[in-house]
C-alpha cells in the first residue's frame with residue numbers, strides 16, 4: 001500500500017483529502033499543528049503527528065513515503081498583511097523544512113498547494129498557467145516564493161514535484177465564502193458581501209479537487225508540472241447568494257486590491273491528468289449543506305463590526 005503524508009492534514013482540504021485517499025487505498029499520515037483550533041481529527045490518532053512543519057525533521061519513524069502533499073499554510077489574505085512574520089514562518093521556512101524532509105527521507109514526490117493568488121490582478125482574463133505572476137498581497141507573495149522553492153530544491157535534489165494553483169475551493173469543513181453564507185443563513189444572520197457583489201470567482205468543489213490530486217499522485221505525466229485547479233467557470237458573489245436563496249444581505253466596504261474576475265483556464269489539467277470537474281455549483285452547495293449542516297448551524301461567525309474592522313485594517 002502506498003504511503004502518503006499530508007501536511008496541514010486537519011484543515012479543510014487536508015481532512016477531505018485524507019478521507020478521499022484512504023478510500024482510494026492509500027495509507028495516509030497527517031501532520032498539523034492545530035493552529036486553526038481544529039478539534040476533529042480525520043484519522044486514527046496513531047497516524048497523526050501533532051507538530052509544526054518547522055519541526056517535521058524531528059519525525060524519525062516515518063519511512064517509505066511515496067509522496068508528500070503539502071497543504072499546511074497560513075492562508076487568509078486579509079490577515080496576511082499585518083502578520084508577515086507568521087506567514088514567513090508557516091509558508092516559507094516551514095516549506096523549506098518539508099523539502100529537506102523529502103530529501104533526507106527519500107520521498108519521491110512533493111505536491112505543493114499554491115493558489116490563484118500568485119496571478120494577482122488578472123485583468124478579467126481567464127488565466128492559463130503561463131499568465132504573468134504578480135501577486136498583490138503578502139499571502140500570494142509567499143505562495144509565489146513557495147513555487148520557486150519547490151521547483152529549485154526539487155531540481156537540485158532530484159525530487160519529483162507538481163505545483164497546483166487552487167482557485168476557490170468549497171465544501172464541508174470550509175470556513176470560506178460559500179460556507180460562511182450557508183452558516184449566516186442557517187443562523188438567521190445577515191449575509192455580508194464585500195463591495196457590490198459583482199466580483200466573479202471560480203468555485204471548485206473539494207471532492208473534484210481531491211480527484212485531481214489523486215490523478216497527480218498516480219500519473220507520472222504530472223511530474224515537474226504546474227496546473228490550475230478550478231472549475232473553469234465563474235459566478236458573481238450576488239449570483240452565489242441567489243443560489244443560497246436568502247434575502248437578508250448587507251454590503252460592506254470593498255477590499256482595496258480585490259480583483260473583478262478570477263477564473264481558471266483548466267485545459268492543461270483536463271488533458272494531461274485526464275481529469276475534469278464533475279460537481280456543478282448548485283449540487284455542490286446542496287452537498288455541502290447536507291454533509292456539514294450540524295457544524296454550520298453552530299459555527300462561530302464574526303460580527304459585522306469585526307468584519308468591517310478587518311477590511312478597514314487591510315485597506316489602510
Ligand SMILES: NC(=O)c1ccc[n+]([C@@H]2O[C@H](COP(=O)([O-])OP(=O)(O)OC[C@H]3O[C@@H](n4cnc5c(N)ncnc54)[C@H](O)[C@@H]3O)[C@@H](O)[C@H]2O)c1
Pocket residue numbers: 007008009010011012013014031032033034035036037038051052053054070071072073074075089090094113114115116165166167168169170176
Ligand atoms: N481553500 C481554498 O480555497 C484554497 C485556495 C487556494 C489555495 N489553498 C491552499 O490550500 C492549502 C490548504 O488550505 P485549506 O483551505 O485547507 O486551509 P486550512 O486553514 O483549513 O488548513 C491549513 C491547515 O494547516 C495547518 N497549519 C498551518 N500552519 C502550520 C504549520 N506551521 N505546521 C503545521 N500545520 C500547520 C492548520 O492548522 C490547518 O489545519 C493551503 O496551503 C492554502 O494556501 C486553499
